[in-house]
Amino acid sequence: xxxxxxxxxxxxxxxxxxxxxxxxxxxxxxxxxxxxxxxxxxxxxxxxxxxxxxxxxxxxxxxxxxxxxxxxxxxxxxxxxxxxxxxxxxxxxxxxxxxxxxxxxxxxxxxxxxxxxxxxxxxxxxxxxxxxxxxxxxxxxxxxxxxxxxxxxxxxxxxxxxxxxxxxxxxxxxxxxxxxxxxxxxxxxxxxxxxxxxxxxxxxxxxxxxxxxxxxxxxxxxxxxxxxxxxxxxxxxxxxxxxxxxxxxxxxxxxxxxxxxxxxxxxxxxxxxxxxxxxxxxxxxxxxxxxxxxxxxxxxxxxxxxxxxxxxxxxxxxxxxxxxxxxxxxxxxxxxxxxxxxxxxxxxxxxxxxxxxxxxxxxxxxxxxxxxxxxxxxxxxx
Amino acid sequence: xxxxxxxxxxxxxxxxxxxxxxxxxxxxxxxxxxxxxxxxxxxxxxxxxxxxxxxxxxxxxxxxxxxxxxxxxxxxxxxxxxxxxxxxxxxxxxxxxxxxxxxxxxxxx
Numbered sequence: 341x342x343x344x345x346x347x348x349x350x351x352x353x354x355x356x357x358x359x360x361x362x363x364x365x366x367x368x369x370x371x372x373x374x375x376x377x378x379x380x381x382x383x384x385x386x387x388x389x390x391x392x393x394x395x396x397x398x399x400x401x402x403x404x405x406x407x408x409x410x411x412x413x414x415x416x417x418x419x420x421x422x423x424x425x426x427x428x429x430x431x432x433x434x435x436x437x438x439x440x441x442x443x444x445x446x447x448x449x450x451x452x453x454x455x456x457x458x459x460x461x462x463x464x465x466x467x468x469x470x471x472x473x474x475x476x477x478x479x480x481x482x483x484x485x486x487x488x489x490x491x492x493x494x495x496x497x498x499x500x501x502x503x504x505x506x507x508x509x510x511x512x513x514x515x516x517x518x519x520x521x522x523x524x525x526x527x528x529x530x531x532x533x534x535x536x537x538x539x540x541x542x543x544x545x546x547x548x549x550x551x552x553x554x555x556x557x558x559x560x561x562x563x564x565x566x567x568x569x570x571x572x573x574x575x576x577x578x579x580x581x582x583x584x585x586x587x588x589x590x591x592x593x594x595x596x597x598x599x600x601x602x603x604x605x606x607x608x609x610x611x612x613x614x615x616x617x618x619x620x621x622x623x624x625x626x627x628x629x630x631x632x633x634x635x636x637x638x639x640x641x642x643x644x645x646x647x648x649x650x651x652x653x654x655x656x657x658x659x660x661x662x663x664x665x666x667x668x669x670x671x672x673x674x675x676x677x678x679x680x681x682x683x684x685x686x687x688x689x690x691x692x693x694x695x696x697x698x699x700x701x702x703x704x705x706x707x708x709x710x711x712x713x714x715x716x717x718x719x720x721x722x
Numbered sequence: 723x724x725x726x727x728x729x730x731x732x733x734x735x736x737x738x739x740x741x742x743x744x745x746x747x748x749x750x751x752x753x754x755x756x757x758x759x760x761x762x763x764x765x766x767x768x769x770x771x772x773x774x775x776x777x778x779x780x781x782x783x784x785x786x787x788x789x790x791x792x793x794x795x796x797x798x799x800x801x802x803x804x805x806x807x808x809x810x811x812x813x814x815x816x817x818x819x820x821x822x823x824x825x826x827x828x829x830x831x
Protein backbone atom coordinates (compact mmCIF):
# COMPACT_ATOMS: atom_id res chain seq x y z
CA UNK A 341 0.00 0.00 0.00
CA UNK A 342 0.93 3.61 -0.35
CA UNK A 343 3.53 3.64 -3.06
CA UNK A 344 4.92 6.92 -4.16
CA UNK A 345 4.93 7.44 -7.90
CA UNK A 346 7.31 9.61 -9.93
CA UNK A 347 5.40 12.79 -9.26
CA UNK A 348 5.71 12.38 -5.51
CA UNK A 349 2.08 11.45 -5.00
CA UNK A 350 1.33 8.67 -2.60
CA UNK A 351 -1.24 6.29 -4.05
CA UNK A 352 -3.91 4.75 -1.87
CA UNK A 353 -6.95 2.64 -2.59
CA UNK A 354 -10.56 2.76 -1.47
CA UNK A 355 -12.62 4.93 0.78
CA UNK A 356 -11.53 3.43 4.08
CA UNK A 357 -9.83 5.65 6.60
CA UNK A 358 -10.68 8.67 4.51
CA UNK A 359 -10.44 11.10 7.39
CA UNK A 360 -7.14 9.88 8.79
CA UNK A 361 -5.59 9.76 5.35
CA UNK A 362 -6.65 13.30 4.62
CA UNK A 363 -5.51 14.44 8.03
CA UNK A 364 -2.13 12.76 7.94
CA UNK A 365 -1.53 13.84 4.35
CA UNK A 366 -2.18 17.44 5.36
CA UNK A 367 -0.07 17.32 8.51
CA UNK A 368 2.89 15.76 6.71
CA UNK A 369 2.37 17.75 3.47
CA UNK A 370 2.18 14.52 1.50
CA UNK A 371 0.24 14.79 -1.75
CA UNK A 372 -2.02 11.77 -2.21
CA UNK A 373 -4.08 10.04 -4.87
CA UNK A 374 -6.92 7.85 -3.70
CA UNK A 375 -8.17 5.42 -6.34
CA UNK A 376 -11.00 2.93 -6.59
CA UNK A 377 -13.32 4.72 -4.24
CA UNK A 378 -16.39 2.47 -3.91
CA UNK A 379 -16.06 1.26 -7.50
CA UNK A 380 -18.14 -1.84 -6.83
CA UNK A 381 -21.06 -0.14 -5.18
CA UNK A 382 -24.40 0.87 -6.61
CA UNK A 383 -23.53 4.51 -5.98
CA UNK A 384 -19.82 4.69 -6.71
CA UNK A 385 -17.48 7.42 -5.65
CA UNK A 386 -17.21 9.89 -2.84
CA UNK A 387 -20.17 10.47 -0.57
CA UNK A 388 -21.68 13.82 0.26
CA UNK A 389 -20.16 13.83 3.71
CA UNK A 390 -16.70 13.24 2.32
CA UNK A 391 -17.09 16.16 -0.06
CA UNK A 392 -18.35 18.24 2.84
CA UNK A 393 -15.27 17.25 4.86
CA UNK A 394 -13.02 18.28 1.98
CA UNK A 395 -14.74 21.67 1.91
CA UNK A 396 -14.21 22.04 5.64
CA UNK A 397 -10.51 21.28 5.22
CA UNK A 398 -10.41 23.73 2.34
CA UNK A 399 -11.84 26.49 4.51
CA UNK A 400 -9.16 26.11 7.18
CA UNK A 401 -6.26 25.61 4.77
CA UNK A 402 -4.54 27.84 2.23
CA UNK A 403 -3.34 26.62 -1.13
CA UNK A 404 -5.51 23.55 -0.94
CA UNK A 405 -5.71 21.66 -4.23
CA UNK A 406 -8.08 18.83 -4.90
CA UNK A 407 -9.20 17.16 -8.11
CA UNK A 408 -11.95 14.58 -8.35
CA UNK A 409 -12.76 12.61 -11.49
CA UNK A 410 -16.24 12.57 -13.02
CA UNK A 411 -17.51 9.52 -11.20
CA UNK A 412 -15.93 10.53 -7.93
CA UNK A 413 -13.93 7.33 -7.70
CA UNK A 414 -10.55 9.02 -7.88
CA UNK A 415 -9.25 11.88 -5.81
CA UNK A 416 -6.04 13.81 -6.18
CA UNK A 417 -5.11 15.94 -3.20
CA UNK A 418 -2.25 18.31 -2.65
CA UNK A 419 -2.19 19.78 0.84
CA UNK A 420 -1.37 23.39 1.56
CA UNK A 421 -0.79 25.33 4.75
CA UNK A 422 -3.07 24.89 7.75
CA UNK A 423 -4.30 28.37 8.57
CA UNK A 424 -7.03 27.98 11.20
CA UNK A 425 -8.07 31.40 12.45
CA UNK A 426 -11.52 32.83 12.95
CA UNK A 427 -13.86 31.50 10.28
CA UNK A 428 -16.46 34.08 9.37
CA UNK A 429 -18.79 31.79 7.50
CA UNK A 430 -20.42 28.81 9.20
CA UNK A 431 -19.67 25.45 7.65
CA UNK A 432 -22.59 23.26 6.67
CA UNK A 433 -21.70 19.73 7.68
CA UNK A 434 -23.67 17.49 5.36
CA UNK A 435 -26.41 15.75 7.32
CA UNK A 436 -25.48 12.27 6.08
CA UNK A 437 -23.03 12.20 9.01
CA UNK A 438 -23.09 14.03 12.30
CA UNK A 439 -20.80 16.89 13.30
CA UNK A 440 -18.72 14.44 15.33
CA UNK A 441 -17.51 12.88 12.08
CA UNK A 442 -16.09 16.22 10.99
CA UNK A 443 -14.79 17.20 14.41
CA UNK A 444 -12.66 14.11 14.92
CA UNK A 445 -10.06 15.02 12.26
CA UNK A 446 -10.55 18.78 12.66
CA UNK A 447 -9.55 18.92 16.33
CA UNK A 448 -6.22 17.28 15.50
CA UNK A 449 -5.57 19.16 12.27
CA UNK A 450 -6.06 22.64 13.65
CA UNK A 451 -3.76 22.12 16.63
CA UNK A 452 -1.04 22.58 14.02
CA UNK A 453 -2.58 25.64 12.40
CA UNK A 454 -1.12 29.09 12.09
CA UNK A 455 -3.70 30.71 14.32
CA UNK A 456 -6.23 29.40 16.85
CA UNK A 457 -9.39 28.19 15.16
CA UNK A 458 -12.89 29.43 15.83
CA UNK A 459 -15.53 27.93 13.61
CA UNK A 460 -19.29 27.58 13.57
CA UNK A 461 -20.53 24.21 12.35
CA UNK A 462 -24.08 23.40 11.32
CA UNK A 463 -25.58 19.97 11.00
CA UNK A 464 -26.38 17.02 13.21
CA UNK A 465 -25.13 17.23 16.77
CA UNK A 466 -26.24 13.80 17.99
CA UNK A 467 -26.86 10.50 16.26
CA UNK A 468 -26.19 6.85 16.85
CA UNK A 469 -23.30 6.49 14.40
CA UNK A 470 -20.67 9.08 15.27
CA UNK A 471 -19.50 10.48 18.60
CA UNK A 472 -21.82 13.24 19.73
CA UNK A 473 -20.72 16.79 20.39
CA UNK A 474 -21.35 16.13 24.08
CA UNK A 475 -18.76 13.37 24.36
CA UNK A 476 -16.29 15.20 22.12
CA UNK A 477 -16.43 17.90 24.76
CA UNK A 478 -16.43 15.65 27.82
CA UNK A 479 -14.11 12.83 26.69
CA UNK A 480 -12.04 13.93 23.67
CA UNK A 481 -11.04 17.32 25.10
CA UNK A 482 -9.54 15.76 28.25
CA UNK A 483 -7.47 13.50 25.98
CA UNK A 484 -6.12 16.56 24.14
CA UNK A 485 -5.35 18.12 27.51
CA UNK A 486 -3.22 15.11 28.44
CA UNK A 487 -1.03 15.83 25.45
CA UNK A 488 -0.40 19.38 26.60
CA UNK A 489 -3.15 21.25 24.76
CA UNK A 490 -4.27 24.32 26.69
CA UNK A 491 -7.64 23.28 28.09
CA UNK A 492 -8.67 26.87 28.84
CA UNK A 493 -8.68 27.65 25.16
CA UNK A 494 -10.66 24.54 24.18
CA UNK A 495 -14.30 25.33 23.74
CA UNK A 496 -17.41 23.81 22.28
CA UNK A 497 -20.75 25.53 22.64
CA UNK A 498 -23.96 23.81 21.57
CA UNK A 499 -26.19 26.61 20.36
CA UNK A 500 -28.87 24.34 18.99
CA UNK A 501 -29.27 20.60 18.75
CA UNK A 502 -29.88 18.83 15.48
CA UNK A 503 -30.89 15.25 14.93
CA UNK A 504 -31.23 13.08 11.84
CA UNK A 505 -32.69 13.26 9.31
CA UNK A 506 -32.86 17.04 8.96
CA UNK A 507 -30.28 18.34 11.39
CA UNK A 508 -30.43 22.02 12.15
CA UNK A 509 -27.95 21.90 15.00
CA UNK A 510 -25.27 24.49 15.47
CA UNK A 511 -22.08 24.53 17.50
CA UNK A 512 -19.15 26.88 17.93
CA UNK A 513 -15.75 25.28 18.28
CA UNK A 514 -12.65 27.04 19.47
CA UNK A 515 -9.31 25.33 19.42
CA UNK A 516 -5.86 26.55 20.44
CA UNK A 517 -2.66 25.89 18.50
CA UNK A 518 0.37 24.09 19.87
CA UNK A 519 4.06 24.23 19.13
CA UNK A 520 4.42 20.55 19.84
CA UNK A 521 2.43 18.03 21.82
CA UNK A 522 3.87 16.36 24.93
CA UNK A 523 4.43 12.64 25.06
CA UNK A 524 2.44 10.74 27.67
CA UNK A 525 2.98 7.81 29.95
CA UNK A 526 -0.63 6.95 30.52
CA UNK A 527 -1.24 3.42 31.68
CA UNK A 528 -3.05 3.98 34.97
CA UNK A 529 -6.73 3.78 34.19
CA UNK A 530 -7.71 4.28 37.85
CA UNK A 531 -11.07 3.55 39.41
CA UNK A 532 -14.35 5.07 38.43
CA UNK A 533 -15.26 7.67 41.02
CA UNK A 534 -18.11 9.50 39.38
CA UNK A 535 -20.46 9.41 36.47
CA UNK A 536 -21.73 12.44 34.66
CA UNK A 537 -24.09 12.61 31.77
CA UNK A 538 -26.58 14.62 29.86
CA UNK A 539 -29.85 13.71 28.24
CA UNK A 540 -31.55 15.81 25.63
CA UNK A 541 -34.88 15.92 23.88
CA UNK A 542 -35.82 17.94 20.84
CA UNK A 543 -39.37 18.55 19.73
CA UNK A 544 -40.65 15.82 22.07
CA UNK A 545 -41.80 15.78 25.68
CA UNK A 546 -39.11 16.24 28.31
CA UNK A 547 -40.55 13.17 30.04
CA UNK A 548 -38.45 11.03 27.72
CA UNK A 549 -35.39 12.33 29.49
CA UNK A 550 -36.64 11.34 32.92
CA UNK A 551 -37.32 7.82 31.69
CA UNK A 552 -33.80 7.51 30.26
CA UNK A 553 -32.23 8.81 33.46
CA UNK A 554 -34.26 6.49 35.67
CA UNK A 555 -33.34 3.46 33.59
CA UNK A 556 -29.64 4.36 33.45
CA UNK A 557 -29.51 5.00 37.19
CA UNK A 558 -31.03 1.60 37.81
CA UNK A 559 -27.86 0.04 36.41
CA UNK A 560 -25.27 2.53 37.61
CA UNK A 561 -26.36 3.52 41.10
CA UNK A 562 -25.56 0.17 42.80
CA UNK A 563 -21.93 0.61 41.69
CA UNK A 564 -21.19 4.27 42.28
CA UNK A 565 -23.06 6.88 44.27
CA UNK A 566 -21.73 10.05 42.68
CA UNK A 567 -24.00 10.19 39.65
CA UNK A 568 -25.32 13.35 38.03
CA UNK A 569 -27.19 13.26 34.78
CA UNK A 570 -28.27 16.65 33.52
CA UNK A 571 -31.19 17.35 31.26
CA UNK A 572 -31.24 19.54 28.20
CA UNK A 573 -34.73 19.95 26.85
CA UNK A 574 -34.98 21.99 23.68
CA UNK A 575 -37.93 23.45 21.89
CA UNK A 576 -38.31 26.06 19.21
CA UNK A 577 -35.32 26.97 17.04
CA UNK A 578 -32.65 25.54 19.42
CA UNK A 579 -34.25 22.12 18.91
CA UNK A 580 -33.24 21.92 15.27
CA UNK A 581 -35.40 20.39 12.57
CA UNK A 582 -36.08 16.83 13.72
CA UNK A 583 -37.64 15.22 16.77
CA UNK A 584 -35.71 12.80 18.94
CA UNK A 585 -33.94 12.19 22.22
CA UNK A 586 -30.74 10.68 23.49
CA UNK A 587 -28.19 10.37 26.24
CA UNK A 588 -24.47 10.57 26.78
CA UNK A 589 -22.65 9.22 29.84
CA UNK A 590 -19.09 9.80 30.97
CA UNK A 591 -17.30 7.93 33.73
CA UNK A 592 -14.44 9.80 35.38
CA UNK A 593 -11.72 7.79 37.11
CA UNK A 594 -9.41 8.61 39.99
CA UNK A 595 -6.50 9.00 37.56
CA UNK A 596 -8.35 11.45 35.32
CA UNK A 597 -9.49 9.20 32.52
CA UNK A 598 -12.83 9.78 30.88
CA UNK A 599 -14.79 6.85 29.47
CA UNK A 600 -17.76 7.89 27.38
CA UNK A 601 -20.74 6.46 25.53
CA UNK A 602 -23.58 8.18 23.75
CA UNK A 603 -26.46 7.59 21.42
CA UNK A 604 -29.60 9.20 20.07
CA UNK A 605 -32.97 7.98 18.89
CA UNK A 606 -34.43 9.70 15.87
CA UNK A 607 -36.03 8.94 12.57
CA UNK A 608 -33.79 7.40 9.93
CA UNK A 609 -32.09 9.33 7.19
CA UNK A 610 -33.53 8.91 3.72
CA UNK A 611 -30.63 6.89 2.39
CA UNK A 612 -30.71 4.47 5.33
CA UNK A 613 -34.31 3.55 4.68
CA UNK A 614 -34.11 3.81 0.91
CA UNK A 615 -35.59 0.37 0.45
CA UNK A 616 -38.67 1.07 2.50
CA UNK A 617 -41.84 2.80 1.46
CA UNK A 618 -41.74 6.50 2.18
CA UNK A 619 -44.67 6.63 4.53
CA UNK A 620 -43.47 3.85 6.79
CA UNK A 621 -41.87 5.38 9.83
CA UNK A 622 -40.50 3.01 12.38
CA UNK A 623 -41.14 3.71 16.03
CA UNK A 624 -38.19 5.03 17.96
CA UNK A 625 -36.43 2.89 20.51
CA UNK A 626 -38.16 3.40 23.87
CA UNK A 627 -36.30 5.76 26.24
CA UNK A 628 -36.09 3.11 28.99
CA UNK A 629 -34.25 0.77 26.62
CA UNK A 630 -31.86 3.51 25.59
CA UNK A 631 -31.07 4.49 29.16
CA UNK A 632 -30.50 0.94 30.29
CA UNK A 633 -28.65 -0.03 27.10
CA UNK A 634 -26.23 2.87 27.28
CA UNK A 635 -25.54 2.28 30.98
CA UNK A 636 -24.60 -1.30 30.12
CA UNK A 637 -22.44 -0.24 27.21
CA UNK A 638 -20.70 2.17 29.56
CA UNK A 639 -20.02 -0.65 32.03
CA UNK A 640 -18.72 -2.72 29.12
CA UNK A 641 -16.30 0.07 28.26
CA UNK A 642 -15.24 0.46 31.88
CA UNK A 643 -14.65 -3.29 32.15
CA UNK A 644 -12.12 -3.10 29.33
CA UNK A 645 -9.91 -0.98 31.58
CA UNK A 646 -8.37 1.27 28.97
CA UNK A 647 -7.48 4.90 29.61
CA UNK A 648 -9.89 5.89 26.84
CA UNK A 649 -13.05 4.25 25.52
CA UNK A 650 -13.11 2.35 22.26
CA UNK A 651 -14.42 5.33 20.29
CA UNK A 652 -11.38 7.51 21.00
CA UNK A 653 -8.66 4.90 20.50
CA UNK A 654 -7.95 6.35 17.06
CA UNK A 655 -7.59 9.86 18.43
CA UNK A 656 -5.27 8.61 21.18
CA UNK A 657 -3.00 6.78 18.73
CA UNK A 658 -2.86 9.77 16.40
CA UNK A 659 -1.83 12.09 19.20
CA UNK A 660 0.84 9.64 20.41
CA UNK A 661 2.25 9.44 16.91
CA UNK A 662 2.31 13.22 16.48
CA UNK A 663 4.33 13.75 19.66
CA UNK A 664 7.97 14.89 19.75
CA UNK A 665 10.56 12.13 19.61
CA UNK A 666 9.78 10.81 23.07
CA UNK A 667 8.32 7.53 24.17
CA UNK A 668 4.58 7.43 24.73
CA UNK A 669 2.99 4.53 26.53
CA UNK A 670 -0.76 4.04 26.73
CA UNK A 671 -3.23 1.39 27.81
CA UNK A 672 -6.42 0.68 25.88
CA UNK A 673 -9.08 -2.02 26.01
CA UNK A 674 -9.71 -4.37 23.14
CA UNK A 675 -8.39 -2.79 19.95
CA UNK A 676 -11.29 -1.41 17.94
CA UNK A 677 -11.47 -1.74 14.18
CA UNK A 678 -11.15 2.01 13.84
CA UNK A 679 -8.15 1.95 16.18
CA UNK A 680 -6.42 -0.70 14.08
CA UNK A 681 -7.11 1.19 10.86
CA UNK A 682 -5.66 4.30 12.46
CA UNK A 683 -2.49 2.42 13.42
CA UNK A 684 -2.16 1.27 9.80
CA UNK A 685 -2.61 4.77 8.43
CA UNK A 686 -0.03 6.07 10.87
CA UNK A 687 2.42 3.47 9.61
CA UNK A 688 1.64 4.44 6.00
CA UNK A 689 2.20 8.13 6.44
CA UNK A 690 4.66 8.49 9.28
CA UNK A 691 6.48 5.19 8.89
CA UNK A 692 5.93 4.68 12.57
CA UNK A 693 5.07 1.38 14.21
CA UNK A 694 3.70 0.96 17.69
CA UNK A 695 4.90 -1.83 19.94
CA UNK A 696 1.68 -3.59 20.88
CA UNK A 697 1.56 -5.99 23.78
CA UNK A 698 -1.42 -7.53 25.54
CA UNK A 699 -1.40 -7.11 29.29
CA UNK A 700 -1.69 -10.67 30.62
CA UNK A 701 -3.45 -9.72 33.86
CA UNK A 702 -6.30 -7.82 32.28
CA UNK A 703 -7.88 -7.85 28.88
CA UNK A 704 -6.21 -4.56 28.05
CA UNK A 705 -3.47 -3.79 25.55
CA UNK A 706 -0.38 -1.66 26.08
CA UNK A 707 0.99 0.35 23.18
CA UNK A 708 4.31 2.12 22.99
CA UNK A 709 5.71 4.37 20.33
CA UNK A 710 8.23 7.08 19.68
CA UNK A 711 6.58 10.17 18.29
CA UNK A 712 7.34 11.37 14.79
CA UNK A 713 8.58 14.74 16.03
CA UNK A 714 5.77 16.79 14.56
CA UNK A 715 6.30 20.51 14.95
CA UNK A 716 3.95 23.31 14.19
CA UNK A 717 5.91 25.20 11.57
CA UNK A 718 3.16 27.55 10.49
CA UNK A 719 2.46 28.96 13.93
CA UNK A 720 3.15 32.65 14.38
CA UNK A 721 5.92 33.38 16.83
CA UNK A 722 4.61 35.92 19.28
CA UNK B 723 -5.62 -39.54 29.71
CA UNK B 724 -3.73 -40.29 26.55
CA UNK B 725 -6.14 -38.97 23.99
CA UNK B 726 -6.02 -35.55 25.65
CA UNK B 727 -2.26 -35.18 25.22
CA UNK B 728 -2.32 -34.92 21.49
CA UNK B 729 -5.07 -32.33 21.73
CA UNK B 730 -3.06 -30.26 24.16
CA UNK B 731 0.01 -30.47 21.92
CA UNK B 732 -1.96 -29.41 18.94
CA UNK B 733 -3.47 -26.41 20.66
CA UNK B 734 -0.03 -25.36 21.85
CA UNK B 735 1.37 -25.61 18.35
CA UNK B 736 -1.42 -23.43 17.01
CA UNK B 737 -0.14 -20.28 18.62
CA UNK B 738 -2.26 -17.24 17.85
CA UNK B 739 -0.50 -14.50 15.90
CA UNK B 740 0.70 -11.60 18.01
CA UNK B 741 -1.15 -8.31 18.04
CA UNK B 742 1.67 -6.69 16.09
CA UNK B 743 1.18 -9.19 13.29
CA UNK B 744 -2.57 -8.74 13.33
CA UNK B 745 -2.30 -4.99 13.04
CA UNK B 746 0.63 -4.59 10.70
CA UNK B 747 0.31 -7.84 8.78
CA UNK B 748 3.74 -9.40 9.12
CA UNK B 749 5.24 -11.91 6.72
CA UNK B 750 5.17 -14.51 9.44
CA UNK B 751 1.37 -14.50 9.46
CA UNK B 752 1.58 -16.70 6.40
CA UNK B 753 2.63 -19.40 8.82
CA UNK B 754 -0.80 -19.80 10.34
CA UNK B 755 -2.37 -19.52 6.96
CA UNK B 756 -0.54 -22.72 6.16
CA UNK B 757 -3.24 -24.69 7.92
CA UNK B 758 -5.86 -24.03 5.33
CA UNK B 759 -3.50 -23.93 2.38
CA UNK B 760 -5.25 -26.94 0.89
CA UNK B 761 -8.36 -24.83 0.37
CA UNK B 762 -6.35 -22.05 -1.16
CA UNK B 763 -4.78 -24.39 -3.66
CA UNK B 764 -8.15 -25.60 -4.78
CA UNK B 765 -9.22 -22.06 -5.41
CA UNK B 766 -6.05 -21.21 -7.24
CA UNK B 767 -7.14 -23.29 -10.20
CA UNK B 768 -10.22 -21.17 -10.64
CA UNK B 769 -9.40 -18.04 -12.48
CA UNK B 770 -12.74 -16.55 -11.66
CA UNK B 771 -13.81 -16.35 -8.08
CA UNK B 772 -17.43 -15.73 -7.19
CA UNK B 773 -17.82 -12.30 -5.70
CA UNK B 774 -19.67 -13.67 -2.71
CA UNK B 775 -16.70 -15.85 -1.89
CA UNK B 776 -14.31 -12.93 -2.00
CA UNK B 777 -16.60 -11.00 0.29
CA UNK B 778 -16.72 -13.98 2.62
CA UNK B 779 -12.94 -14.13 2.79
CA UNK B 780 -12.77 -10.48 3.54
CA UNK B 781 -15.29 -10.75 6.32
CA UNK B 782 -13.27 -13.48 7.96
CA UNK B 783 -10.45 -11.19 8.94
CA UNK B 784 -9.27 -7.64 8.90
CA UNK B 785 -8.14 -7.88 5.36
CA UNK B 786 -6.29 -5.28 3.37
CA UNK B 787 -8.71 -5.83 0.56
CA UNK B 788 -11.46 -4.26 2.62
CA UNK B 789 -10.72 -1.00 0.91
CA UNK B 790 -14.13 0.59 1.25
CA UNK B 791 -14.74 -0.09 4.92
CA UNK B 792 -16.77 2.59 6.58
CA UNK B 793 -14.78 5.29 8.34
CA UNK B 794 -16.51 5.36 11.69
CA UNK B 795 -15.14 5.33 15.21
CA UNK B 796 -18.30 4.58 17.17
CA UNK B 797 -20.19 2.21 14.86
CA UNK B 798 -19.97 -1.06 16.69
CA UNK B 799 -20.07 0.24 20.22
CA UNK B 800 -23.61 -0.80 21.01
CA UNK B 801 -23.24 -4.29 19.68
CA UNK B 802 -19.84 -5.55 20.61
CA UNK B 803 -19.02 -4.48 24.12
CA UNK B 804 -22.18 -4.98 26.01
CA UNK B 805 -21.68 -5.69 29.66
CA UNK B 806 -23.27 -8.81 31.02
CA UNK B 807 -24.90 -9.21 34.43
CA UNK B 808 -22.58 -12.14 35.08
CA UNK B 809 -19.55 -9.88 35.32
CA UNK B 810 -20.97 -7.94 38.20
CA UNK B 811 -18.16 -8.80 40.61
CA UNK B 812 -15.48 -8.09 38.01
CA UNK B 813 -16.85 -4.67 37.27
CA UNK B 814 -17.20 -3.74 40.93
CA UNK B 815 -13.43 -3.69 41.25
CA UNK B 816 -13.22 -1.07 38.58
CA UNK B 817 -15.06 1.37 40.84
CA UNK B 818 -13.84 3.15 43.95
CA UNK B 819 -16.49 1.21 45.84
CA UNK B 820 -14.82 -2.09 44.93
CA UNK B 821 -11.83 -4.00 46.22
CA UNK B 822 -9.02 -1.54 45.54
CA UNK B 823 -6.20 -3.76 46.76
CA UNK B 824 -7.05 -6.47 44.29
CA UNK B 825 -7.20 -4.12 41.37
CA UNK B 826 -4.11 -2.19 42.44
CA UNK B 827 -1.97 -5.29 42.06
CA UNK B 828 -1.95 -5.18 38.33
CA UNK B 829 -0.97 -1.55 38.17
CA UNK B 830 2.22 -2.33 39.99
CA UNK B 831 3.76 -3.34 36.67
